[in-house]
Amino acid sequence: MYRSLLYVFLTGLGLTVGLLACDTPDPEAVTGTFVIQLDNVAGNQNLQLNTGTYRNALGESFTPTAFNYFVSNIRLIRTNGEDYVVPQDSSYFLVRETDPASQRITLKNVPYGDYKGVSFVLGVDSLRSTMDISRRTGALDPGSDHTGANGMYWSWNSGYIFMKLEGTSPSAPVDATGSNTFRYHIGFFGGRDTRTINNLKTIPVLFGTDVAQVDAEKVPTVLLQADVLKIFDGPTLLSIKTNPEVMISPFSSSIANNYAQMFAYRGKTTATLN
Amino acid sequence: MQRWQFFGVWISVALFGAVVSCQPGGSDPTTDPEPTGPKPIEYQTTPYPWKKPANFPEPTYAFSKNPLTLEGVALGRALFYDDMLSVNGTVSCAFCHQQGAAFAHTDHALSHGINDKIGTRNNLGLQNMAFYKSFFWDGGVQDLDLLPIAPIENPVEMGHSMPALLNAVRQSPRYRPMFLAAFGTDSITTDRFLKSLSQFMLTMVSANSRYDKYVRNEAGGQLSTDELAGLTLFKQKCSTCHAGELFTDQSYRNNGLSRANNNDEGRSLITLRPEDRFRFRVPSLRNVERTSPYMHDGRFWTLEEVMNHYSTNMQDVPELDPALRINGKPGVPLTDTEKKQLVAFLRTLTDTDYIADRRLSAPN
Known part of the structure; x- marks a missing residue:
């Protein structure tokens, strides 16, 4: 009887050790999760495709019908200067206004620490733009849906569209389909063999006095707003009437210079684990 | 059974419990179901003997990223001649790139696509593409692997969309075995689709005039x-x-x-x-x-x-x-x-x- 109890005890001990080995947090783990939530707006209003009407800096009213952009090469800026650079292969995100899930960028394996800002490339860098097709999957797959409003790839002039804003406006001329459309498709990574314009923008967004803490218990979510009105209002005032369609033209650089300033930090929340 | 033996068995059971409790899903590895159906065919490709003509310069295409195999070339060839690459199933690559005309379209000044749509430029004959740095009259594409997307998605050429086309290829009974033979699994991706077309086009070497x-x-x-x-x-x-x-x-x-x-x-x-x-x-x-x-x-x-x-x-x-x-x-x-x-x-x-x-x- 006494010995039987001993065996039961030993069995229990063995199972307990096993369970502990599985469930105890890895003492080596020093990374957590960081979330970037993007919110597309028009000035102080939420952006509504197809139904919202807004006014740009020149007073032209417009209704956006499509708004997409690539966020890539994300770097989290740490207060101690040891920035965290998201591994290249996991650092390409296509944000579409029609797809709320695409507006939430969840970064895993972020080192514990205090973060005071983020920087990213709006677009797809030249290296990735010219990389072997096998290294361009997911959002970068040239064989994924690039038709209509979803199109973010130029097949005839190999390259990605970094930012696309389309809409209707009484200021735009009537097109072949009878509607007053304007279309801004901004790309150009600098060229492969021949140097072309380069509309890639590295955009830092600092959190002001806020610090986003990543540790075993905390998952911060920082809220960044992208304001479409800034696409019209920056170093160059963009007129829908004068430039209803900008794609493959040098003027695309003026629009890129404007949208480089469209992002702003709007606060953070912190989820507590356990 | 001696007591110490009994003790050993208990320890073994306990340790086994500890081990299996860590396995994802916790299933007993010995009860894995036997694979059903015919045994998978062993994946073995045959290298394609691509040779640079003696009087030619070095090729520009990086063969190392897409080694040519007989199976890959055969798949690319099938795709090149398949009308399903156009949205209404009427136009293949070969429709405008005819072998008798050295893969140009001899009786058309401007490219001719689906529904008799006419493009803005004369199509170029296909040959020696392994040696070119860029493609098309304007050089808009600089990687052979990316080339086919342009005619496939051009509304006045094949008028298709890549995701729709890839889905159609996935559903075609003809292609799954060919992808399996060329790449080891029957997964049909953008990468494999385009690289098989590249493989066939790379075999288009004209150097025997x-x-x-x-x-x-x-x-x-x-x-x-x-x-x-x-x-x-x-x-x-x-x-x-x-x-x-x-x-x-x-x-x-x-x-x-x-x-x-x-x-x-x-x-x-x-x-x-x-x-x-x-x-x-x-x-x-x-x-x-x-x-x-x-x-x-x-x-x-x-x-x-x-x-x-x-x-x-x-x-x-x-x-x-x-x-x-x-x-x-x-x-x-x-x-x-x-x-x-x-x-x-x-x-x-x-x-x-x-x-x-x-x-x-x-x-x-």
């Missing part, structure tokens, strides 16, 4: 007196641009075509550089006898018309390439005899082996 046999001192490489005179003239007057064994320096130039009916700005639509306005690719002249009509808009139907353009009809446009302005005047002066000799030489660039090569024709 009478001219090639002449320069390689091979049997059948005799050139007539007129052809030899044409070769000498060609080297003097044409080879600045139509350089080397590819018969192109792969640059973009303006050759003084009239813009009265066509204001296509060519290369600058890709680069946005003012200096590239109205420039077009210097095309290869291999198989030129077969690839009529000529120029980016197919405006000339015969080689004689081309000779007349270069000798007397060239326009003095500001963008004219300096190599084509001789003593301040546009054009390359040529006598009637010289034109005949040049055309005679150009005809020695026809590669009948290439045009008749069954490995490049429609699969059964």
Whole structure:
């Protein structure tokens, strides 16, 4: 009887050790999760495709019908200067206004620490733009849906569209389909063999006095707003009437210079684990 | 059983419990179901014996990223000849790239797509693509693997969308075994689809014309007196641009075509550089006898018309390439005899082996 109890005890001990080995947090783990939530707006209003009407800096009213952009090469800026650079292969995100899930960028394996800002490339860098097709999957797959409003790839002039804003406006001329459309498709990574314009923008967004803490218990979510009105209002005032369609033209650089300033930090929340 | 043995068994059970509790799903590995159905075919490809012609430069294509196999080439060939690559199943790659015309479209000045839609440029013959740095008249695509997306998605060519096409290929009973044979699994991805097309296109090497046999001192490489005179003239007057064994320096130039009916700005639509306005690719002249009509808009139907353009009809446009302005005047002066000799030489660039090569024709 006494010995039987001993065996039961030993069995229990063995199972307990096993369970502990599985469930105890890895003492080596020093990374957590960081979330970037993007919110597309028009000035102080939420952006509504197809139904919202807004006014740009020149007073032209417009209704956006499509708004997409690539966020890539994300770097989290740490207060101690040891920035965290998201591994290249996991650092390409296509944000579409029609797809709320695409507006939430969840970064895993972020080192514990205090973060005071983020920087990213709006677009797809030249290296990735010219990389072997096998290294361009997911959002970068040239064989994924690039038709209509979803199109973010130029097949005839190999390259990605970094930012696309389309809409209707009484200021735009009537097109072949009878509607007053304007279309801004901004790309150009600098060229492969021949140097072309380069509309890639590295955009830092600092959190002001806020610090986003990543540790075993905390998952911060920082809220960044992208304001479409800034696409019209920056170093160059963009007129829908004068430039209803900008794609493959040098003027695309003026629009890129404007949208480089469209992002702003709007606060953070912190989820507590356990 | 001794007590110590009993004790050992308990310890073993306990440790086993600890081990299995860590396994994802916690299933007993010994009860895994036997795979059902026929045993998977062992994945083994056969390398394709691709050879650089002795008189050619080094290829530009990085074969290491897409090693050619008989299975991959066969898959690419099947796709190249399949009408399902167009949205309404009427137009394959071969529709506009016909082997008899060295994979050009001989009776069309401008590319002809689905529903009789007409493009803006004359299609180029396909050959020796392993050696090119860029593709199309304007050089808009610089990677052979990315090339097919352009005609597939062009609304006046094949008018399809890649995701819809890839889904159709996935559902076709024909292709799953071919992808399996070429790549080891039947997963059909953008990467595999495009690379198999590349594999087939890379086998399109034309290097067996009478001219090639002449320069390689091979049997059948005799050139007539007129052809030899044409070769000498060609080297003097044409080879600045139509350089080397590819018969192109792969640059973009303006050759003084009239813009009265066509204001296509060519290369600058890709680069946005003012200096590239109205420039077009210097095309290869291999198989030129077969690839009529000529120029980016197919405006000339015969080689004689081309000779007349270069000798007397060239326009003095500001963008004219300096190599084509001789003593301040546009054009390359040529006598009637010289034109005949040049055309005679150009005809020695026809590669009948290439045009008749069954490995490049429609699969059964």
